[in-house]
Amino acid sequence: MFRVFRWPAFTSVWLGQILSQVGTQLLFIMAYWELQLRSPYLLSAAGLVLTLPNLLSAVGGSLVDRWDARFVMLWTDLVRAAVSLFGALAYAWWPHAFVPVTLVILAAHGLGGSLFTPAESVILPRLVPDEDLVAANGLSMTTSRLAISVGAAVGGASIAAIGVPWIAAIDGLTFLASAAAVANVIRLWRREGRRWRDRAAAPRPKASLASQMMEGWRAVARIRWFVAVLPVLMLLNFSFAGVDVLLSVWTHRVLHGGAAQFGALNATLSFGQLLGSLFASLAAKMNARTGLLTFGGLTSASILAFSFSRSVPFSLATSVVEGVFIAIINAIGFALMQRAIPEKVRGRAFGLIYSFAGVAVPLANGLAGVSLRVVPIAAWMWLCSAACAALTIGWWRAVPRHGAAGQPASGAAPNA
Secondary structure, X not given: OHHHHHOHHHHHHHHHHHHHHHHHHHHHHHHHHHHHHHOOOHHHHHHHHHHHHHHHHHHHHHHHHHOOHHHHHHHHHHHHHHHHHHHHHHHHHOHHHHHHHHHHHHHHHHHHHHHHHHHHHHHHHHHOOHHHHHHHHHHHHHHHXXXXXXXXXXXXXXXXXXXXXXXXXXXXHHHHHHHHHHHHHHHHHHHOOOOOOOOOOOOOOOXXXXXXXXXXHHHHHOOHHHHHHHHHHHHHHHHHHHHHHHHHHHHHHOOOOXXXXXXXXXXXXXXXXXXXXXXXXXXXXXXXXXXXXXXXHHHHHHHHHHHOOOOHHHHHHHHHHHHHHHXXXXXXXXXXXXXXXXXXXXXXXXXXXXXXXXXXHHHHHHHHHHHOOOOOOHHHHHHHHHHHHHHHHHHHOOXXXXXXXXXXXXXXXXXX
């Protein structure tokens, strides 16, 4: 896995993302805590301004396909840095304006993410060679979760230790660091005399953004396996979000544990994902179809096993195993899509994925608590297991019969 650090451009982006994710989580913990102190109803407003911009990821994907993805990442980082730094000053000078300032910062983060995330998905295959793509995805996903965990762990204590304005300032500085990392990628590209696109000599499309979006979506619609997989991805995000919301209730009512056990379950899942990232590059050497079916089946089975656990020790062990398999199958699956989707519509395709996820997660958050009166908590886990199995089959149909995992043939996308 660590051989991906041979590629300076990937290492630069990876470091920038770790810093910005820690800073963002510090801000989120502070924002949600301070808002609920003022009124619990403000949490709904915060959730809306943060998640609704995710619906624009489809538009962001079109911008990524239209422009240079590196500059989309650079400018979204700079804008979020500026908003957070301005917010730090506003917190210090006008503390009575905490609520509107916080909502503006959260909205800027949500909107920036709707542009940055599709661009990051597009740029990653250009930072590492094919044989390292699965390892790069595994490392990025795992360290992202760990960075968020670290930010959450120290976020509460930092409110009293350094105060609200400094937390916003740190968030802004981490985005400046991320922007510097992206700028370094641009510098490395120019130093090596590389073109961003193989077709860079072609003139920029004259079509409007709206017509380009429609054209790209029509092209994506012709990728039959992608059309089949997209609603399954939405269902999987929906079910995972529901399980995440209800995990504290599951720990208390079913496992008869307390806050320490609840925290341990979250920690073991992250630890398992870290272990999984170490093995993702080894899994990439397997035959693509064999790797997908093996680790997709194991992921689905581990989720199902967790749903039948009634003891904390067994649940902790199952959580570690589940994290390992989730990290591996995510790395293989995303590498597959990054290669199987034609580059000219890759941004719009990933934009649609994140838009669908942006709908699924808030919907699950709203329905999870209500569902306790209708279905058992384990039903969310069963749905998650079934969705994982269905997604594995969808990915399996998109890869060639020969080749390493995550490395589909060029003709696989249109005809799978």
